[in-house]
Structures are given as C-alpha cells and as structure tokens.
Amino acid sequence: MPRGRYSLHDPHDHTPxxxxxxxxxxxxxxxxxxxxxxxxxxxHAGSVDLTLDELGRPLRVELHAASWQVKGAALDGVTWVRTDPTGEHATEGNVGAHAFTGASPAFLVAISRLLRLEPGAGAVRVRLVAFTDPVLAPLTLDQSWALLDRTGHTADTGPLLVDEYQVSELDTGEVRTIHIAGDVVLAAPGIELEDLESPPSSFAA
Structure with a gap:
C-alpha cells in the first residue's frame, strides 16, 4: 500500500x-x-477519496475544499452533486464524459488506468469533468492521451516500470509530460513526489 506525499505548485509560475x-x-x-x-x-485545505472499479471507472469520488464538497460517480456518463458552504444550494450535474479530473495526482493515475494505453499505439481522446480549485467548480474539457514509452528501472524493491505519457489539452493546445509507475505519479507539471514509504502497486492486466 503506497503511502507518501506530493508537493503541488502552479505549473506556470511555480507558486507553491x-x-x-x-x-x-x-x-x-x-x-x-x-x-x-x-x-x-x-x-488543512481539503481531502480526496477516489475509488475505481476494475475497469478504471470512478465508482465513487468525494472531494472537499474551501468548505465545498463534491460527490460523484460514473452514471450515465458521470454524475455529481456539489454542495455550497451553507449546505442550502446543492447542485447536480451530469455530462456524457468518461471520468473526472482535478488537481489531485490521483486523477492522472485513474485516467491512465481507464485508458490502458500501449506504447506507440497513438493518442486517444477523452472527455473529462474537472473540479477546479479553489471551490471545486465543474468544467468539462477534452484531452488527448498517448503513451510514449514504457521503461524498466532497477529499484531497491525490484524492477519498476515507468510509463511516460503525453497529455494535450485540446482547447488550449497545452502539452504536458507525465511519468507514472503503477499507482504513483513520479513527476508531472505542478506535481512532485516528495516522499514514498513503500513501492508503487502494480495493477493486474
């Protein structure tokens, strides 16, 4: 069971x-x-609780930030309820999207698990609902994911496979490179893995 700590910063100006x-x-x-x-x-600034099914679909997501709360799941696309700080004006949403995304590195692992790409197989387009900081506002967006390379590395705990993804934001043209090993993000724009107490878990095929 990997346990560790990510540091998050603005990918453009590096503000913590x-x-x-x-x-x-x-x-x-x-x-x-x-x-x-x-x-x-x-x-304390919030929390993330994400559960995927065996196919990588979001069975349950619960996010907290700035007194706002979102609960969602894969249902007729993706469906969610967002509750305001007073709890009086909950709003529901539903979009014909594949999954959720947001600031947490968990969503990068989740999308990679959902797509199950192979190196050199080409890019795949995916529609996502992002919950944006600081108030978890929903935003529908399209990304293109491609698995550029899969390399083996020798670690203290044994062989480690690292996947290098290229992720393109289709509305802005911004391109990012993301490195994932098992269920841990090793590096991505705005994300640094600062501490890891146990090695990443490997997913079954």
Missing part, C-alpha cells in the same frame, strides 16, 4: 499550492486513493 498526503492500494473492487491536502502554511 500546498501538499497532498496520500495512501492508495488495489482492492477487490479496483483501486482506492485517499488523501488530505494542506495549504503552503500547513493548514
């Missing part, structure tokens, strides 16, 4: 955005990731 203290593991239903987020000053 805080840290995400996480643990994750494959399970009978698929994969679960839970995390607590802290601000740059160390104050």
């Amino acid at each position: 955005l805080g840290e995400e203290h996480f643990q994750c593991a494959p399970g009978p239903s698929g994969w679960r990731y839970v995390a607590q987020r802290t601000s740059p000053s160390g104050d």
Whole structure:
C-alpha cells in the first residue's frame, strides 16, 4: 500500500499550492486513493477519496475544499452533486464524459488506468469533468492521451516500470509530460513526489 506525499505548485509560475498526503492500494473492487491536502502554511485545505472499479471507472469520488464538497460517480456518463458552504444550494450535474479530473495526482493515475494505453499505439481522446480549485467548480474539457514509452528501472524493491505519457489539452493546445509507475505519479507539471514509504502497486492486466 503506497503511502507518501506530493508537493503541488502552479505549473506556470511555480507558486507553491500546498501538499497532498496520500495512501492508495488495489482492492477487490479496483483501486482506492485517499488523501488530505494542506495549504503552503500547513493548514488543512481539503481531502480526496477516489475509488475505481476494475475497469478504471470512478465508482465513487468525494472531494472537499474551501468548505465545498463534491460527490460523484460514473452514471450515465458521470454524475455529481456539489454542495455550497451553507449546505442550502446543492447542485447536480451530469455530462456524457468518461471520468473526472482535478488537481489531485490521483486523477492522472485513474485516467491512465481507464485508458490502458500501449506504447506507440497513438493518442486517444477523452472527455473529462474537472473540479477546479479553489471551490471545486465543474468544467468539462477534452484531452488527448498517448503513451510514449514504457521503461524498466532497477529499484531497491525490484524492477519498476515507468510509463511516460503525453497529455494535450485540446482547447488550449497545452502539452504536458507525465511519468507514472503503477499507482504513483513520479513527476508531472505542478506535481512532485516528495516522499514514498513503500513501492508503487502494480495493477493486474
């Protein structure tokens, strides 16, 4: 069960955005990731709880940030409920999308698991609902994902396969490179893996 800490920063000007203290593991239903987020000053800033099924679809997602809360799942595309700080004006949403995304590195692992790309197979377009900081506002967007390379590395715990993805934002043309090993993001724009207490878990085929 990997347990560790990511530091988050603005990918453009490198402004620190805080840290995400996480643990994750494959399970009978698929994969679960839970995390607590802290601000740059160390104050509690929110939480992430994501469960995938064996195909990588979001069985359940629960996000908290700035007193806002989102609960969602894969249902007729993706469906969610977003609750405001007073709890009086909950809003529901539904989009014919494949999955959710957001600031948490968990979503990068989740999308890679959903797509199950092979190196050199070409790019795949995916529609996502992003919950944007700081108030978890929903935004529908399209990305293109391609698995450029899969390389083996020798680690203290044994062989480690690292996948290098190219992710393109289709509305802006921005291109990012993301490195994932098993269920841990090793590096991505705005994300640094600062501490990992145990090696990444490998997904079954």
